[in-house]
Amino acid sequence: MSLTIHVQRExxxxxxxxxxxxxxxxxxxxxxxxxxLCRDEAGRLAALELEHYAGMAxxxxxxxxEEARQRWSLQGLTIIHRFGMVAxxxxxxxxxxxxxxxxxxxxxxxxxxxxxxxxxxxxKREHLADGRTGDWVEAAAHDDVAAARWRTI
Amino acid sequence: xxxxxxxxxxxxxxxxxPDETAEVPAEVATVAELVRWLKSRGEEYAYAxxxxxxxxxxIDHVHVQPDAALAGAxxxxxxxxxxxx
Numbered sequence: 001m002s003l004t005i006h007v008q009r010e011x012x013x014x015x016x017x018x019x020x021x022x023x024x025x026x027x028x029x030x031x032x033x034x035x036x037l038c039r040d041e042a043g044r045l046a047a048l049e050l051e052h053y054a055g056m057a058x059x060x061x062x063x064x065x066e067e068a069r070q071r072w073s074l075q076g077l078t079i080i081h082r083f084g085m086v087a088x089x090x091x092x093x094x095x096x097x098x099x100x101x102x103x104x105x106x107x108x109x110x111x112x113x114x115x116x117x118x119x120x121x122x123x124k125r126e127h128l129a130d131g132r133t134g135d136w137v138e139a140a141a142h143d144d145v146a147a148a149r150w151r152t153i
Numbered sequence: 154x155x156x157x158x159x160x161x162x163x164x165x166x167x168x169x170x171p172d173e174t175a176e177v178p179a180e181v182a183t184v185a186e187l188v189r190w191l192k193s194r195g196e197e198y199a200y201a202x203x204x205x206x207x208x209x210x211x212i213d214h215v216h217v218q219p220d221a222a223l224a225g226a227x228x229x230x231x232x233x234x235x236x237x238x
Contacts, residue, residue, distance in 0.1 A: 139235065139236050
């Protein structure tokens, strides 16, 4: 299985990432992508600032990817997570999964997002439209619930 | 035991520095004991760890629970619940 993990300041191109995931492959029947974007919360936000724990961020994304690889039969997997300032409309995160049939790719992509939201060491802080620096975003209880449903007994 | 401590997001802001090297007494054996020891060092730590159930920890880039042993740790991180994605 091909595995690509990037933690980067720069934006990314979804089409380029899908092309890289499938390049030279004839065994892939399904690619699922999830893209997380920065939203402006009805005009309230100028940007989100993403702080991250360099080193652990990459390591934790790799562990989450490894867990997905063990649970589903995947041909390839790409995770990109940005840090730094992200403006509304820009991308924050990409998860792309490739499999022979669609079921594994759909399930693995959802699992990866649920897990990385609660495990990958990134923290969002709001920058407000009026120029002030806002608060740190609080973790959402529904993200813990979403991650917990993948837990095996 | 000499160990590097790193802080992130509002834990970093409350402590007032992104990282430090600490000489931790030998009797401080777990993450929970380290938090209690830090809280005794000053009000910035007491503020950062005022709600001990909220702050998360990692040892050498791996998430750990409060009862995790410090033995052999090189870098211990404290941070709020994660909000990436």
